[in-house]
Amino acid sequence: TTLGVWDALEAVACPILSVHVSEAGRLGVARFSAHEQKVPALGYVVPYHTLQKTLYEKMASHKNVFVKSIQSVDAIDLNTNTITINQTQKIQTDLIIAADGTQSTCRRLLAIPVIEKNPKDIAEIHTLTLSEPHTHTAYERFTEYGVLAVLPLLEKNKMQLVWTMTERIAEKIKTWDEEHRLQFLQQTFEGRLAIQTMKKISEFPLKTLIAKQQTLSSFVLLGNAAHTIYPVAAQGFNLGLRDVSLLQQYFLDLPLYEKKVSTHQKKIYNITSELLGLFELPLVGCARGAGLLNVDLIKPIKNKLAKRLMGMAP
Ligand SMILES: Cc1cc2nc3c(=O)[nH]c(=O)nc-3n(C[C@H](O)[C@H](O)[C@H](O)COP(=O)(O)OP(=O)(O)OC[C@H]3O[C@@H](n4cnc5c(N)ncnc54)[C@H](O)[C@@H]3O)c2cc1C
Structure with missing residues (x-):
């Protein structure tokens, strides 16, 4: 809004109404919601x-x-x-x-x-097709095969997956075919997302610099x-x-x-x-x-963190 571009972007922006961060095999979960933070959306996904x-x-x-x-x-x-x-x-x-x-x-x-750190890590971008509409929830799941961030898209049965992995993990899953990858995703998000298909869009080298x-x-x-x-x-x-x-x-x-x-x-x-x-x-x-995943239990910290991630904290 401050930059005067929101009017042009709003029509293509998909609101994120809640965020669910979790770790495979552990109970800790951090959940953030727009309702709880009293904002129209926690963030937006735009092309x-x-x-x-x-x-x-x-x-x-x-x-x-x-x-x-x-x-x-x-x-x-x-x-x-x-x-x-x-x-x-x-x-x-x-x-x-x-x-x-x-x-x-x-x-x-x-x-x-x-x-400079981790110069050989990568992020793969995939489009996921769901058999049911998404609920404007973004997921971030930490697994032994990397970090899976799934974002809602404007088309209700589509989501975007950003799969971040170290060089070691990339090497490990190199032999997985499409079917194996899809099964891994379906199992990881079982009960939350009905993933039907996945299609790789691109890949980025990652680093901290x-x-x-x-x-x-x-x-x-x-x-x-x-x-x-x-x-x-x-x-x-x-x-x-x-x-x-x-x-x-x-x-x-x-x-x-x-x-x-x-x-x-x-x-x-x-x-x-x-x-x-x-x-x-x-x-x-x-x-x-x-750690961060215990943040759900500590409300003031959670609210502060949510504000920082939304760019609303100093
Ligand atoms: C997989 C992935 C997911 C991400 N998701 C998010 C997210 O959800 N939220 C978020 O906030 N950030 C996200 N980011 C980070 C975000 O994309 C970057 O922080 C952002 O693009 C940085 O913008 P920039 O303009 O500084 O650099 P860039 O986007 O790299 O732009 C630099 C520009 O400079 C131009 N350029 C370079 N050299 C020259 C030259 N000599 N002469 C003229 N032009 C030149 C390039 O062509 C380019 O257009 C993500 C990044 C990745 C890789």
Whole structure:
């Protein structure tokens, strides 16, 4: 709503009315509901290309925004605040913001070091067809074969599966055929989802990549270029939006911006790593004490966590 794009997105957005997080073989469950949190929805699932197109069109529609296509970013000179693009064109400006993704060329040109973890994990995306309509519930299930996040889609009998797995798990299930995979899913969600078919859409390499600095002189790294995190808590894009919102407030004082943005990011990293602690079941699972899945029992913590994941906590 703040960005002025909701009107264009609402028609394609599928509301998530409840979220159910659980772990195979353990009793702990965390349940969140829009009703309990007194919000119309905990979140929305929107097609990524529609989101990108809508944001782009909105931004390009501003009279004072000049859009220039870039084939390459070739050099950045911090002494003169000049960036060289398309080999020969130079742009001089008071503030340069780079949001060029995980493999950020700008970050490399500025020689900003990164902390990188788990470079060989992957996420597979599948579309699931159900024999009954979904109930706008999103599921996240931690199993010995990876993390299964199932999201409701606009078409009532379709859901999207994001199957996150380590290299070790990917190797283990390499021999599973479609039938075996479907059976595994059906068993995992038995009694909750009537899954009829699954169809693989795409696959992404996953990593955690955190830039050690997000500002340098008059330069700012933003979004995945500054922080690429695992999708288990569905917070990557949200973090980028938070960067934008804070930058809008503190762009005249970049060290203060970095301080503010890092404080918020650390809270999200903590939630993501706690969830990732469930990843290598049963190795870690047994050793874990009171964790996220016990959150259902502690209402104030649960409410705070729900607000943070909805992007509504400071
Ligand atoms: C499987 C999966 C599921 C996810 N689910 C969620 C979720 O549910 N919720 C959530 O909040 N986040 C989620 N995320 C994370 C989210 O997708 C990212 O955080 C988000 O896309 C980051 O946006 P970005 O604009 O910073 O980077 P990107 O989306 O990577 O965009 C960077 C852009 O920069 C362009 N670019 C790069 N180099 C150059 C160059 N030299 N010149 C010009 N352009 C350049 C690229 O073409 C690209 O368009 C998920 C991620 C994955 C992999």
